[in-house]
Amino acid sequence: MERKTPLYDRHVALGGRMVPFAGWLLPVQYSGVIAEHMAVRTKCGLFDVSHMGELILRGKDSLSNVNRLLTNDFSGMSVGRARYSPMCNEKGGVVDDLIVYKMSDTCYFIVVNASNKDKDATWISGHLAGDCTMEDASDRYAQIALQGPKAEIILKKLTDKLPEKNYTFLSEGNVAGFSAIVSRTGYTGEDGFELYCDSKEAPAVWDALLEAGKEEGLVPCGLGARDTLRLEAAMPLYGHELSDDINPYEAVLDMFVKPGKPDFIGKTALETAKPVKRRRVGLEMTGRGIAREGCLVYGGKTLVGHVSSGTFCPYLSKAVAMALLDVSCQEPGTSVTVDVRGRSVEAKVISLPFYKRTK
Amino acid sequence: MSIPADLLYSKTHEWVKIEESAATVGLTDYAQEKLGDLVFVNLPAVGDEVIAGEPLGDVESVKAVSDIYCPVSGSVAAVNEELMDAPQVINETPYEAWFIRVEGVTGQEDLLSPEEYEAFLATLEKEEE
Numbered sequence: 001m002e003r004k005t006p007l008y009d010r011h012v013a014l015g016g017r018m019v020p021f022a023g024w025l026l027p028v029q030y031s032g033v034i035a036e037h038m039a040v041r042t043k044c045g046l047f048d049v050s051h052m053g054e055l056i057l058r059g060k061d062s063l064s065n066v067n068r069l070l071t072n073d074f075s076g077m078s079v080g081r082a083r084y085s086p087m088c089n090e091k092g093g094v095v096d097d098l099i100v101y102k103m104s105d106t107c108y109f110i111v112v113n114a115s116n117k118d119k120d121a122t123w124i125s126g127h128l129a130g131d132c133t134m135e136d137a138s139d140r141y142a143q144i145a146l147q148g149p150k151a152e153i154i155l156k157k158l159t160d161k162l163p164e165k166n167y168t169f170l171s172e173g174n175v176a177g178f179s180a181i182v183s184r185t186g187y188t189g190e191d192g193f194e195l196y197c198d199s200k201e202a203p204a205v206w207d208a209l210l211e212a213g214k215e216e217g218l219v220p221c222g223l224g225a226r227d228t229l230r231l232e233a234a235m236p237l238y239g240h241e242l243s244d245d246i247n248p249y250e251a252v253l254d255m256f257v258k259p260g261k262p263d264f265i266g267k268t269a270l271e272t273a274k275p276v277k278r279r280r281v282g283l284e285m286t287g288r289g290i291a292r293e294g295c296l297v298y299g300g301k302t303l304v305g306h307v308s309s310g311t312f313c314p315y316l317s318k319a320v321a322m323a324l325l326d327v328s329c330q331e332p333g334t335s336v337t338v339d340v341r342g343r344s345v346e347a348k349v350i351s352l353p354f355y356k357r358t359k
Numbered sequence: 360m361s362i363p364a365d366l367l368y369s370k371t372h373e374w375v376k377i378e379e380s381a382a383t384v385g386l387t388d389y390a391q392e393k394l395g396d397l398v399f400v401n402l403p404a405v406g407d408e409v410i411a412g413e414p415l416g417d418v419e420s421v422k423a424v425s426d427i428y429c430p431v432s433g434s435v436a437a438v439n440e441e442l443m444d445a446p447q448v449i450n451e452t453p454y455e456a457w458f459i460r461v462e463g464v465t466g467q468e469d470l471l472s473p474e475e476y477e478a479f480l481a482t483l484e485k486e487e488e
Contacts, residue, residue: 224422227422288443290399312399
């Protein structure tokens with residue numbers, strides 16, 4: 001039995017096609033995946049991402065716990081900064097990827113994937129030490145993402161202060177008079193904001209944003225566009241580019257692993273993980289076909305890996321994929337073939353990301 | 360929901376125009392709406408045999424692949440190349456976006472009249488509620 005986010009009625013009223021996702025009912029699209037994708041790249045889109053989890057660590061020892069649980073280094077971080085990190089198991093595989101917001105020296109707000117929320121809550125609370133507690137605040141918070149070149153112009157109509165730089169946030173921000181954590185983060189490759197507000201106030205915040213964004217061309221966007229956008233921007237998705245059996249180096253997340261830290265879960269395993277034998281690469285389909293998740297990839301007659309995510313990218317107008325391939329095939333320009341439903345389709349390795357915004 | 364009067368329909372949402380022993384096949388308005396934005400089409404080659412009730416090819420939306428079932432048996436006489444470059448035409452004008460023309464039609468699936476197809480769609484809408 002799927003759960004409804006606080007914005008369910010809004011989606012239905014807007015013509016959203018509701019589908020089950022990670023235990024929730026969410027819109028896969030409203031007007032169409034392509035139109036919504038293009039709106040985010042050229043104007044602005046609005047996403048309900050309330051299904052994501054929010055776990056709050058509090059206490060004198062919260063920093064040491066965060067640093068022990070995650071591969072990135074969180075010391076020397078200012079209040080009001082957000083930082084991305086994988087969370088690894090003892091084998092160096094990824095339990096989840098997440099974003100940590102430093103609220104204060106004794107409070108860290110962690111946002112995790114909806115599909116992993118319960119797993120992460122159990123994992124984190126089971127590994128806490130010292131003066132540190134964890135609250136699963138997921139039900140208290142709704143999350144709305146405003147993404148696109150017009151995001152700032154739109155949000156400025158509803159608030160007098162917003163975070164200026166990427167990966168910074170205001171813990172005591174407000175949107176249309178409602179308290180909200182306002183963060184300059186996103187999962188689309190565009191400029192934008194993620195707004196965390198009280199679940200009960202989410203419909204009012206949503207309505208205010210749609211109204212304020214009307215003349216800028218703001219449209220509601222569903223899960224379909226969320227996936228094509230993040231794929232075009234080559235952002236990893238847990239369960240595809242990341243999993244219990246894939247380590248951060250294989251996923252090309254080296255810069256989010258700090259092996260110099262005194263200790264963290266997975267440190268020992270990761271010390272011997274390099275050089276990796278397989279790596280996440282970008283593929284561009286050169287033959288006729290769309291590579292999809294699970295398709296096998298061949299270099300000549302040899303199986304060299306599989307596709308972790310693939311689709312037709314609306315903005316770039318081409319079929320691309322991310323694949324986990326043997327390092328012998330990782331050089332951009334390498335020719336491979338992908339088995340697409342029994343047909344052998346040619347592709348070539350290209351460097352990531354596929355799309356990068358220009359400003 | 361558009362259902363032209365001069366066509367016949369399958370329960371898998373293909374339309375077919377039968378003229379003497381030739382048939383032209385496409386996807387209905389209901390199908391294109393359910394499938395969403397189409398970005399890719401895989402069609403058979405001229406000369407291929409098609410069998411009523413079997414897939415003749417497939418269409419791909421951003422998210423998924425769906426088979427197109429041939430309403431008639433026969434031999435592929437023509438393939439609409441335009442669809443390969445512009446699959447969005449299927450969404451825009453589903454009854455002009457023909458996929459293949461079949462000649463030497465030897466058999467067909469149980470096909471619905473426009474009225475029967477409309478009634479069929481009504482039962483589907485009811486199920487979805």
